Amino acid sequence: MAGIIQVERISKYYNRNQPDEVRALSDIHLTIAAGEALVVNGASGCGKTTLLGLVGCMSRPTSGSVLVDGRDVSRLPERFLGDIRRRTFGFIFQQLNLIKSISVLENTLLPLYPGKLSMKEMKIRAEEILARFDLNTRAGEKVSRLSGGEQQRVAIARALIHQPQVIIADEPTAHLDSVLAAELLDILSGLNREGKTVLIATHDPFVSNHSLIDRVIRMRDGRIID
Amino acid sequence: MIRLLKILEFALSSLGRRKFKNFSIIVVYSLTITALASVLLLTSSLKKTALNVLVDGPNIVVQRLAGGRHDLIPTDYARIIEKIPGVGRVKPRIWGYYYDSLYHANYTILGIDRGSEQFAMVEGKTPAGDEQCMVGQGVAEAQHAEPGMDLLLINSKGIGYSCEISGTFKAKSALWTNDLIVFTTGALKRFFTMPDGLATDITVEVFNAGEVALVAQKIKRLLPDTRPITIDEILHTYESIFNWRSGMMLTIFTSSLLAFSILAWDKATGISREEKREIGILKAIGWDTGDVLTLKLCEGAVISVTAFLIGISLAYIHVFLLNAPLLVPVLKGWSVLFPRFHPVPYIDGYQIIILGFLTIVPYMASTVLPSWKAAITDPENAMRGV
Numbered sequence A: 001m002a003g004i005i006q007v008e009r010i011s012k013y014y015n016r017n018q019p020d021e022v023r024a025l026s027d028i029h030l031t032i033a034a035g036e037a038l039v040v041n042g043a044s045g046c047g048k049t050t051l052l053g054l055v056g057c058m059s060r061p062t063s064g065s066v067l068v069d070g071r072d073v074s075r076l077p078e079r080f081l082g083d084i085r086r087r088t089f090g091f092i093f094q095q096l097n098l099i100k101s102i103s104v105l106e107n108t109l110l111p112l113y114p115g116k117l118s119m120k121e122m123k124i125r126a127e128e129i130l131a132r133f134d135l136n137t138r139a140g141e142k143v144s145r146l147s148g149g150e151q152q153r154v155a156i157a158r159a160l161i162h163q164p165q166v167i168i169a170d171e172p173t174a175h176l177d178s179v180l181a182a183e184l185l186d187i188l189s190g191l192n193r194e195g196k197t198v199l200i201a202t203h204d205p206f207v208s209n210h211s212l213i214d215r216v217i218r219m220r221d222g223r224i225i226d
Numbered sequence B: 001m002i003r004l005l006k007i008l009e010f011a012l013s014s015l016g017r018r019k020f021k022n023f024s025i026i027v028v029y030s031l032t033i034t035a036l037a038s039v040l041l042l043t044s045s046l047k048k049t050a051l052n053v054l055v056d057g058p059n060i061v062v063q064r065l066a067g068g069r070h071d072l073i074p075t076d077y078a079r080i081i082e083k084i085p086g087v088g089r090v091k092p093r094i095w096g097y098y099y100d101s102l103y104h105a106n107y108t109i110l111g112i113d114r115g116s117e118q119f120a121m122v123e124g125k126t127p128a129g130d131e132q133c134m135v136g137q138g139v140a141e142a143q144h145a146e147p148g149m150d151l152l153l154i155n156s157k158g159i160g161y162s163c164e165i166s167g168t169f170k171a172k173s174a175l176w177t178n179d180l181i182v183f184t185t186g187a188l189k190r191f192f193t194m195p196d197g198l199a200t201d202i203t204v205e206v207f208n209a210g211e212v213a214l215v216a217q218k219i220k221r222l223l224p225d226t227r228p229i230t231i232d233e234i235l236h237t238y239e240s241i242f243n244w245r246s247g248m249m250l251t252i253f254t255s256s257l258l259a260f261s262i263l264a265w266d267k268a269t270g271i272s273r274e275e276k277r278e279i280g281i282l283k284a285i286g287w288d289t290g291d292v293l294t295l296k297l298c299e300g301a302v303i304s305v306t307a308f309l310i311g312i313s314l315a316y317i318h319v320f321l322l323n324a325p326l327l328v329p330v331l332k333g334w335s336v337l338f339p340r341f342h343p344v345p346y347i348d349g350y351q352i353i354i355l356g357f358l359t360i361v362p363y364m365a366s367t368v369l370p371s372w373k374a375a376i377t378d379p380e381n382a383m384r385g386v
């Protein structure tokens, strides 16, 4: 089954060979099985976001490699990565990364533009998923006018709409209340049962302790400690 | 295909989002095109008009040379030329120049035979007798004259010569007739104090256009002191005059083009942080580099084609409906009496294509290249706008 991730001895430096060089990850080794649900835990600044970004092909390791379904993506030219990101990953960013000047609906539709669905089919799908996150009444609203929690839900809807194999969520409950957080975890559990891989970085014990989670990894100073 | 249409739709809506920015670009862009296209439309229309007038004219003009200079030609020569096979109408012409020291203007004076049908473009009448004359718009304006009034000219012997203006040429032919004064042949001969049996030159019509060069050679052989000038040679002369004149226009042309490239360059060196961030986001959620390029190409194409069409239309209106008010000051430098003219609508498709190529391509390149650069950086960096 698709959705296997192998992280092999990766290190990541920011501003390499400059006075402000940061070593964000050292020598990380990690295998995520297809269909597994995994949480990455650790203090602020320990490298969780960096790790998720490498796994989701948002950036490249300084050394080591990342294999997605056995294919080394860390050396692939950028032009091949769009396709892999679209087919494999749904990414919920810590910074959300929504386009603020367009509507909730348009943001949600974005991942479907490169696909085969017609505009009409895309809209039907978007309405479905927005309804699940209680956003259907706000579909036409500009994202900049939404609350933090609402924006978070738009980011989640956008990450799930193209039915990715692997869902990567960076602090997905940061702006959600407990009811909405529980709702999100229910949805993720459902997807996980369908065989999707789930990778979450979080401080939130509610997430780490949820029945969905198969495994918790702890990080400190850019290393996995257990 | 469906992917392309969807991205085009997205491009249109994202253009709408940056209304102010895109609107300003379209305004500047189309005004640049208007300036450039006005110059092109005007020069090619003038050229076309000039050539049209010439093409309708005689095939050969025969001058006599004396000491290597243009001299009066015996009208007898016409009878010799008439006998050459293939030659049609042969006519001695009388014409010359007149300097009006009062208005500091140069006029061309042409003699015509009475009852000649040569000039159809008249308001009023052709001269009915030696005491009447006909003038071009420019002459009429300079002299504040109109049909019915008298025109006073002073010849080289200092003798005043007055004639009644029987008509003026219509503005449509102004390029050709603007500085023209027409007398009857007899009156003009007297004004120039030209002896009988002589003319300024002789025009020759040739039935078969392919034989013009041959006829010219024969004339030269029969009348060694003449110089037959074929229509092709005249056309070339005109072309080069126009090319010289459009040199000034070309200066305007290149400077506007320069201004345009500066604008384009400015855009090239800076797509906004916000735009970079958006490209990063699109890449992060699974758009291909090609999808981003398609998006930016669509946006650029919509903007530049819109601006181009607006610019061309404005130029058309400016030149052909409003008679190029903004370019006339430049044209006025050409001659003291440049016509208050009405350019004849004529569009040189080739020039328009060149103009399109020279503006759309740099604009597209200037928007697509930086977007492409953003699209091939790691999304994480692009999303931070770096």
Ligand SMILES: Nc1ncnc2c1ncn2[C@@H]1O[C@H](COP(=O)(O)OP(=O)(O)OP(=O)(O)O)[C@@H](O)[C@H]1O
Pocket (backbone or CB within 6 Å): A014, A015, A022, A023, A024, A042, A043, A044, A045, A046, A047, A048, A049, A050, A051, A094
């Ligand atoms: N683009 C960057 N340039 C320079 N340093 C960076 C950059 N991104 C992250 N870092 C540094 O790398 C280290 C790891 O950052 P990262 O964002 O991965 O931590 P995190 O575990 O996600 O933290 P948090 O829980 O606060 O989100 C930090 O020290 C951070 O300052």
Ligand SMILES: [Mg+2]
Pocket (backbone or CB within 6 Å): A048, A049, A050, A094, A170
């Ligand atoms: Mg983080």
